[in-house]
Amino acid sequence: xxxxxxxxxxxxxxxxxxxxxxxxxxxxxxxxxxxxxxxxxxxxxxxxxxxxxxxxxxxxxxxxxxxxxxxxxxxxxxxxxxxxxxxxxxxxxxxxxxxxxxxxxxxxxxxxxxxxxxxxxxxxxxxxxxxxxxxxxxxxxxxxxxxxxxxxxxxxx
Ligand code: HEC
Numbered sequence: 664x665x666x667x668x669x670x671x672x673x674x675x676x677x678x679x680x681x682x683x684x685x686x687x688x689x690x691x692x693x694x695x696x697x698x699x700x701x702x703x704x705x706x707x708x709x710x711x712x713x714x715x716x717x718x719x720x721x722x723x724x725x726x727x728x729x730x731x732x733x734x735x736x737x738x739x740x741x742x743x744x745x746x747x748x749x750x751x752x753x754x755x756x757x758x759x760x761x762x763x764x765x766x767x768x769x770x771x772x773x774x775x776x777x778x779x780x781x782x783x784x785x786x787x788x789x790x791x792x793x794x795x796x797x798x799x800x801x802x803x804x805x806x807x808x809x810x811x812x813x814x815x816x817x818x819x820x
Contacts, residue, residue: 705745732782740775767804
């Protein structure tokens, strides 16, 4: 009984914290135009790292260096996430599109894992096929989100 009360209280606290974060997040668009918006998002650094890793994988594929692909693929699959505050800003901006955004991210994740497995069995053709799937997931998200995203967070440039 005591235990149940305790976990109920914990649930309430979690809900309250979540609600505060959400409220805080949804207030953020009002800051548009504020200088803080110009600071590059952590997401951009993560993306640049993804780009470099994909280039390194292209190099490894042309050398048939499958061990290198096995090492690089997880860096694409499990890329770091933006810190919580920035993530909240992004989620608040995405609103109902957050699920679509996350699905593209999950596609990248799954295709990169398939690429790792293919490389682990030195199956060059399968590596290239899954590499194409990874790129389709990058492209899909970029086509849907990149332009409006950059316009929102950095202003049209
Ligand atoms: C879930 C959505 C999503 C996925 C998946 C995604 N990206 Fe991005 N990417 C973005 C957004 C949004 C931007 C714009 C961010 C910005 O400019 O701050 C971006 C920007 C970039 C940039 C430009 C960074 C710059 O300096 O302007 C590169 C490079 C990039 N992504 C590489 C990749 C690669 C490679 C993959 C796949 C392995 C990938 N992205 C998958 C959403 C995504």
